[in-house]
Amino acid sequence: MIRTRWYKVFFDLWHNKARTLLVALAIAVGVFAVGFVANARAILVRELQLDLEKAQLAAGTLYTTPFTAVFADRISAMPEVSLAEGRNTVRARVQVGPDEWRNIIFVVIPNMETHQIDRVTPVAGAWPPQRGEIILERLAPEYVQSGIGEELLIQFADGTRKHGRVTGLAHDPQRINASIMDIAFAYITPDTFASWGLGDANSFTELRYRVTANENDLAHLESVADKIQKQVEDNRGQTFGRSIPNPGERPVQEIIDTLVLMLGLFGFIILLLASFLVVNTITALLTQQTKQIGVMKLVGGRRRQIIGMYVVLVLIFGLLALAIGIPPSIIAAQQVIILIVEELLNVRPDSYAVPVSVLLMQVVIGLFIPLLAASFPLLKGINITTHKALNDIGMGSGGYAHGRADRLFLRLQRLANLQRPLIISLRNSIRHKGRLFLTLFVLVIGTALFISVLSVRASVDLTISNFMRFHQYDVLLSFNRNYRIEQLEREALRVDGITAVETWQVSSQRRQRPNDTESDSFQLFAVPPDTSYMNPALLAGRWLTSADHNALVVNIDLLQAEPDLAVGETLIMSLNGRDVPFEIVGVVPTQSAGAMAYAPRDPYNYLARQVGQGNRLQIITAQHDAAYQEAQLGQLIRQFEDASYRVSNSRTTESLQLANKLTFDIIVAFLVMMALLLAIVGGLGLTTTMSINVLERIREIGVLRAIGASNESVRQIVLAEGLIIGALSWLIGLFLSWPTAVFMSQQVGLALLNTPLDFTYAWSSVALWFVLVMFLATAASLGPARKAVSLTIREVLAYE
Amino acid sequence: MSSWPLRWFSRSVSSGQASAQTPTAVSDTSIITTRGLSKAYPTAVGDFYALTDLDLHLKQGEFVGLIGKSGAGKSTLINMLSGIDRPTAGEIYVGGHALHQMSESDIAAWRGQNVGVIFQFFQLMPALTCLQNVMLPMDFANLYGSEAGRRARALELLEQVEIAEHAFKPPTAVSGGQQQRVAIARALACDPDIILADEPTGNLDSHTATAVFNIFRRLVDNGKTIFIASHDRDLARHVDRTLTLTDGHLED
Numbered sequence A: 001m002i003r004t005r006w007y008k009v010f011f012d013l014w015h016n017k018a019r020t021l022l023v024a025l026a027i028a029v030g031v032f033a034v035g036f037v038a039n040a041r042a043i044l045v046r047e048l049q050l051d052l053e054k055a056q057l058a059a060g061t062l063y064t065t066p067f068t069a070v071f072a073d074r075i076s077a078m079p080e081v082s083l084a085e086g087r088n089t090v091r092a093r094v095q096v097g098p099d100e101w102r103n104i105i106f107v108v109i110p111n112m113e114t115h116q117i118d119r120v121t122p123v124a125g126a127w128p129p130q131r132g133e134i135i136l137e138r139l140a141p142e143y144v145q146s147g148i149g150e151e152l153l154i155q156f157a158d159g160t161r162k163h164g165r166v167t168g169l170a171h172d173p174q175r176i177n178a179s180i181m182d183i184a185f186a187y188i189t190p191d192t193f194a195s196w197g198l199g200d201a202n203s204f205t206e207l208r209y210r211v212t213a214n215e216n217d218l219a220h221l222e223s224v225a226d227k228i229q230k231q232v233e234d235n236r237g238q239t240f241g242r243s244i245p246n247p248g249e250r251p252v253q254e255i256i257d258t259l260v261l262m263l264g265l266f267g268f269i270i271l272l273l274a275s276f277l278v279v280n281t282i283t284a285l286l287t288q289q290t291k292q293i294g295v296m297k298l299v300g301g302r303r304r305q306i307i308g309m310y311v312v313l314v315l316i317f318g319l320l321a322l323a324i325g326i327p328p329s330i331i332a333a334q335q336v337i338i339l340i341v342e343e344l345l346n347v348r349p350d351s352y353a354v355p356v357s358v359l360l361m362q363v364v365i366g367l368f369i370p371l372l373a374a375s376f377p378l379l380k381g382i383n384i385t386t387h388k389a390l391n392d393i394g395m396g397s398g399g400y401a402h403g404r405a406d407r408l409f410l411r412l413q414r415l416a417n418l419q420r421p422l423i424i425s426l427r428n429s430i431r432h433k434g435r436l437f438l439t440l441f442v443l444v445i446g447t448a449l450f451i452s453v454l455s456v457r458a459s460v461d462l463t464i465s466n467f468m469r470f471h472q473y474d475v476l477l478s479f480n481r482n483y484r485i486e487q488l489e490r491e492a493l494r495v496d497g498i499t500a501v502e503t504w505q506v507s508s509q510r511r512q513r514p515n516d517t518e519s520d521s522f523q524l525f526a527v528p529p530d531t532s533y534m535n536p537a538l539l540a541g542r543w544l545t546s547a548d549h550n551a552l553v554v555n556i557d558l559l560q561a562e563p564d565l566a567v568g569e570t571l572i573m574s575l576n577g578r579d580v581p582f583e584i585v586g587v588v589p590t591q592s593a594g595a596m597a598y599a600p601r602d603p604y605n606y607l608a609r610q611v612g613q614g615n616r617l618q619i620i621t622a623q624h625d626a627a628y629q630e631a632q633l634g635q636l637i638r639q640f641e642d643a644s645y646r647v648s649n650s651r652t653t654e655s656l657q658l659a660n661k662l663t664f665d666i667i668v669a670f671l672v673m674m675a676l677l678l679a680i681v682g683g684l685g686l687t688t689t690m691s692i693n694v695l696e697r698i699r700e701i702g703v704l705r706a707i708g709a710s711n712e713s714v715r716q717i718v719l720a721e722g723l724i725i726g727a728l729s730w731l732i733g734l735f736l737s738w739p740t741a742v743f744m745s746q747q748v749g750l751a752l753l754n755t756p757l758d759f760t761y762a763w764s765s766v767a768l769w770f771v772l773v774m775f776l777a778t779a780a781s782l783g784p785a786r787k788a789v790s791l792t793i794r795e796v797l798a799y800e
Numbered sequence B: 001m002s003s004w005p006l007r008w009f010s011r012s013v014s015s016g017q018a019s020a021q022t023p024t025a026v027s028d029t030s031i032i033t034t035r036g037l038s039k040a041y042p043t044a045v046g047d048f049y050a051l052t053d054l055d056l057h058l059k060q061g062e063f064v065g066l067i068g069k070s071g072a073g074k075s076t077l078i079n080m081l082s083g084i085d086r087p088t089a090g091e092i093y094v095g096g097h098a099l100h101q102m103s104e105s106d107i108a109a110w111r112g113q114n115v116g117v118i119f120q121f122f123q124l125m126p127a128l129t130c131l132q133n134v135m136l137p138m139d140f141a142n143l144y145g146s147e148a149g150r151r152a153r154a155l156e157l158l159e160q161v162e163i164a165e166h167a168f169k170p171p172t173a174v175s176g177g178q179q180q181r182v183a184i185a186r187a188l189a190c191d192p193d194i195i196l197a198d199e200p201t202g203n204l205d206s207h208t209a210t211a212v213f214n215i216f217r218r219l220v221d222n223g224k225t226i227f228i229a230s231h232d233r234d235l236a237r238h239v240d241r242t243l244t245l246t247d248g249h250l251e252d
Helices: A004-015 A017-055 A069-076 A190-195 A218-234 A253-298 A303-342 A356-383 A386-390 A404-416 A420-429 A433-470 A485-493 A556-561 A601-607 A626-642 A653-696 A698-706 A711-753 A763-790 A793-797 B074-081 B104-114 B130-141 B147-160 B176-188 B206-221 B233-237
Strands: A060-068 A081-097 A100-108 A121-125 A133-137 A151-156 A161-171 A184-188 A203-211 A239-243 A475-484 A498-509 A522-527 A551-555 A570-575 A578-588 A596-600 A613-621 A647-652 B032-043 B046-058 B063-067 B089-094 B115-119 B194-198 B225-230 B241-246 B249-251
Touching: A004 A017, A004 A303, A004 B130, A017 A253, A017 A303, A017 A356, A017 A653, A060 A069, A060 A081, A060 A218, A069 A081, A069 A203, A069 A218, A081 A190, A081 A218, A081 A647, A100 A151, A100 A190, A100 A626, A100 A647, A203 A218, A218 A239, A253 A303, A253 A356, A253 A386, A253 A433, A253 A653, A253 A711, A253 B104, A303 A356, A303 A653, A303 B104, A433 A653, A433 A711, A433 A763, A475 A485, A475 A626, A485 A498, A485 A613, A485 A626, A498 A601, A522 A556, A522 A601, A551 A556, A556 A578, A556 A596, A578 A596, A596 A601, A613 A626, A626 A647, A626 A653, A647 A653, A653 A711, A653 A763, A698 A711, A711 A763, B032 B074, B046 B074, B046 B249, B063 B074, B063 B206, B063 B233, B074 B089, B074 B194, B074 B225, B104 B115, B104 B130, B115 B176, B130 B147, B130 B176, B147 B176, B176 B194, B176 B206, B194 B206, B206 B225
Parallel strands: A100 A184, A133 A161, A522 A596, A551 A578, B063 B225, B063 B241, B115 B194, B194 B225
Antiparallel strands: A060 A203, A060 A239, A081 A100, A081 A151, A081 A203, A121 A161, A133 A184, A151 A161, A475 A613, A475 A647, A498 A522, A498 A613, A551 A596, A570 A578, B032 B046, B032 B089, B241 B249
């Protein structure tokens, strides 16, 4: 038979279901937040690692003159190299509509079934592909608007068109969603490559290799690349470039790192706030139980016995919270992995299993934090003398006008000639400063982070808009060779709806360093100095002028890659076999597309021996919406192809903006999710505070009603108190929101772009949160207000 | 109800004696003694003395009434003797224990087994049934063996105060008089030698009040010491000895 004291514990739980649920929810929010964050993080990190291990990423790639599999085997035999394989990649466009083409890269993989480097694994359909068959990356079908069994019309840079049937889907962990990248990846055999007339089936131009040791040592990887390059040269081959990715990193590492960082940060903040919420809630519970504690002491309840009862009560709250919080935390984490990580970032988990360690952590948080939170109010409640506990009549502690805040309110009351009920609400809200502080803390942090998150979103929009200043045109066409500028522009202007064009010369260049080494390649844009087709913000120095000859404006990425460079320094490039010095005159922000530099077009073309020529058209259309741009692009491509020009790449600025936005939207979606969680925690916090405040003063409310206060007046007093706390938190939160918004924008920008976002404060979110917090305050106060007026005056005055 | 069985008061201790305090010898044979007892409450205009230098002696088996006007200090004195409140100065010995030297927790354990306290507003636990309210002190004191033993004793006590048929109802479901009977049964749960009652009939009608006094009388007849505080001078009719408290001073 169960002991009498435990009956009381179970009664308290069962007969106060709303309170039990509120306390359990308060704890469950913390359990959920931590579990969600830790599970998502654990699955992401674990599966990412497995994904990468399975992919057997190349330690490096050399771009060379054609070589055979025999040469690749020779490289494999080098002691530093564990394996080398040949590849070819071909850039093309695939037709998705009558006049709409999208970018695609075909990777030619010999021995599709047995290849061991940069592994692509089958997901659906046939495998391996046969001659003429195409395997699409699994996140590409939507972008190329074709799936298994459908035929693609492909156009290569030289204008030739081929058909190929999609026979399967494969997973290439190096490629994120094609819509974000604005390019799809597909895989074909050397036979298909040859049958399309793209080259020899037995020769390759990309040498991918893995190393035997020190695969995380960048210096070692560079030295191995040097040795392989020497082998290529000894074999009478030539190397055009190399790519050595940061060891263990994926192309979307910045997004993943930012997600992991944000998940950790917000998980901690929500746990902290939920802990405060638990302190307030448990305090509420014990406030309600003060008299009962007194009675238990009266009839012989010892300190440890009474503490034991409440510890069990709190542990049961914790267990309920675990039951409420754990399942959704697992489901939410898995959904986030599926929706964002799997579908956008192309991590393909083997398992969604959550680690036992996270479950244990949740159990500890669900049980230990409430106990810790309860310890102070519990000891305070237990230490109250039996006399005081028995005489707890719900009239509050009284004693106004002692503290500074009280005096301030008194002065305010006199100055503003406030109405009596509002004065009562004002005074009530500051009666328990500790409780007010905890409630305000939760709401203030909620306010600051909510506004910050929306400011980050606004800053993202501003950054993208600033970024788009690089693209003050509607449509871009790249050609696979140089054409005369006049010809290109004349042809473009023949299309109806094209209002202006400008031709640039774009090439890949390398810096010739003073120590006779070469930098990684960067894109050089030779543009008219007075171009109106780009309007970048300058970080340092100045833009190009028509008087410039050997002048260069570089982007921040190039300076980061070559840190000895700065405005005023000289950068040497090899043009037509001659080292030509250029003076750096300005620095522009990143474009999230690697290192770039800008030179005045005509002087550059003179130095590069290509006077009057260009290979890229910037085009302005009569209208600027996405549909119009796409339509114009289709017409332009037809126009140029009919005139036998070879378009190698095309893009509209709207599609570019969309792709950029998608990347940031992943992060912003996370942040908004966290902001909503914070709003829930804040709302729960205010609800518990209002409940305690009313409970504590239930007799006082009875007195008010006994002396003539109507139910409406009492309701207004309680409601006004909630609104005052809400408004106060909003006001304080505003001051805090500015620095937190700046900090978060910096961190998100640094993580994704290597430079802080262009900051803007989301003023609209200030108003939005005010409305939201007032709504929360009203909702939080309505229940307690109803309780306050639901009891009869006789019941209230005899309230135990 | 003709007679009260003595087994009511024969405590069957199974385990866990409550207080770790060693009884302190007092010089006389009193079961309750106070010496120079004072209690002051701090107020905005200085300390207010509810009791001043009060000496009290009650003998085993006495039925004593304490009469005084509202604010005379009656409740304060009951609270001091039951260990519910602490004195500002002076000494309190109850059943040989020096309450003024004991900790709050030790006093609670001691009180559970040695003193039954009854209040005007009953102070029952709303979360428990009438039966469970009576069982709770035995549970805290770990007396009367198992829960079954405690339950049997609680039912017996409720029968004795003629409320057994309401044993399984919550206190809020019975009348004030019935609640006071439950409170009396609870006060007797651990078979204490001393019953302290503060205005026990103040919230009851005269018929129910008389019934309660009859119960007290039978308890005294069976050896209990009962000290009742009331503002009602009619109390003198029911008790063996009356003390009057005026402004914190005791008058015989």
